[in-house]
Amino acid sequence: MSTSFKTFPIWAFFSLLTNGILMLAVILLIWQQQKLTAFFGIATSPESISLNNSPQIATSDLGRRHQLTYQEWVDILKQEAKVAADQRTSHLTILAGDSLSLWFPPELLPEGKNWLNQGISGETSNGLLKRLKIFDRTQPEVIFVMIGINDLIRGVSNEEILDNQRQIINYLRKTHPTAQIVVxxxxxxxAEETTWKGRDKLLAVTNSRIRELNQRLQSISTKKDVKFLDLYPLFTDKQGNLRREFTTDGLHLSPEGYMVWRSALQIYSEIELKSQPQRPSGK
Structure with missing residues (x-):
């Protein structure tokens, strides 16, 4: 018993503690939100963020962003990053990832920060790695990265995904040494309740595999001295699947799902990022 305790990594203890506090706080916020909704008669509907509608984004002239080619998409993100760099936007926070990040409603993003959304629908870890240079000139305080589900859907191996994640972390730490990097x-x-058009390919990826990949990703993040935000348990039901009320189609998030994510970002920023600033590093 004593031997096991001594070999238990201290980082793992603090990670469990932080995520435990985060989970409790998010649950309380959701409960409070539900009470307010019931009292005031305010309702949100998954239909307000539909796969058939234009993505909800901050830039007014990009309503048809989902109809663009990949390169056109990259060019637009490059322009937005250039504006942020030229204006030396203060308190800049970057969302880097796929459609889950892209469709984060701007009005639900935590306040007190200037958000630069660098998400592209259908993005993979290799694709994100190749376009990180787009926002090289920006000076972000925090960079939140979420990537990997499209790799899994396309049949990419765990090892390739993790290798790309390592390279993403290395690049961001070298290019933005003063920024907090949060994987x-x-x-x-x-699972079986999924209605997304790529259902068969998605179901070929088990949630147990995603959990295993997340565990390895957390270990890599710790070794690389970057933050890891474990959102997975906040979104699961008793079976370990994405909760019905948090999704529109079994893969993408509903407004309720984004509220959970928002709460997690807000609380994590308060209890983790402010209390433990990341050390500059060029590794």
């Missing part, structure tokens, strides 16, 4: 876990899917 976010891959979210679960809704």
């Amino acid at each position: 976010q876990s891959i979210l679960p899917h809704a």
Whole structure:
């Protein structure tokens, strides 16, 4: 018993503690939100963020962003990053990832920060790695990264995904040495309740595999001295699948799902990022 305790990594203890506090706080916030909704008669509907509608984004002239080619998409993100760099935007926080990040409603993003959304629908870890240079000139305080689900859907191996994640972390730490780098876990899917058009390919990826990948990703993040935000348990039901009320199709998030994510970002920023600033590093 004593031997096991001595070999238990101290970082793992603090990680469990932080995520335990985070989970409790998010649950309390959701409960409070539900009480307010019931009292005031305010309701949110998954239909307000639909896969058939234009993505909810901050830039007014990009309503048809989902119809663009990948390169056109990259060019637009490059322009937005250039504006942020030229204006030396203060308190800049970057969301880097795929459609889950892209469709984060701007009005639900935590206040007190200037958000630069660098998400592309269908993005993979290799694709993100190749376009990180787009926002090289920006001076972000925090960079939140979520990537990997599209790799899994496309049949990419765990090892290749993790290797790309390592390279992403290395690049961001070298290019933005004063920024907090936060790797976010891959979210679960809704299993048999999934209605997404790529259902068969998604179901070929088990949520147990996603959990295993997240565990390895957390270990890599710790070794690389970057933060890891474990969102996975906040979104799961008793079966370990994505909760029905948090998704529109079993893969993408509903407004309720984004509220959970928002709460997690807000609380994590308060209890983890402010209390433990990341040390500059060029490794």
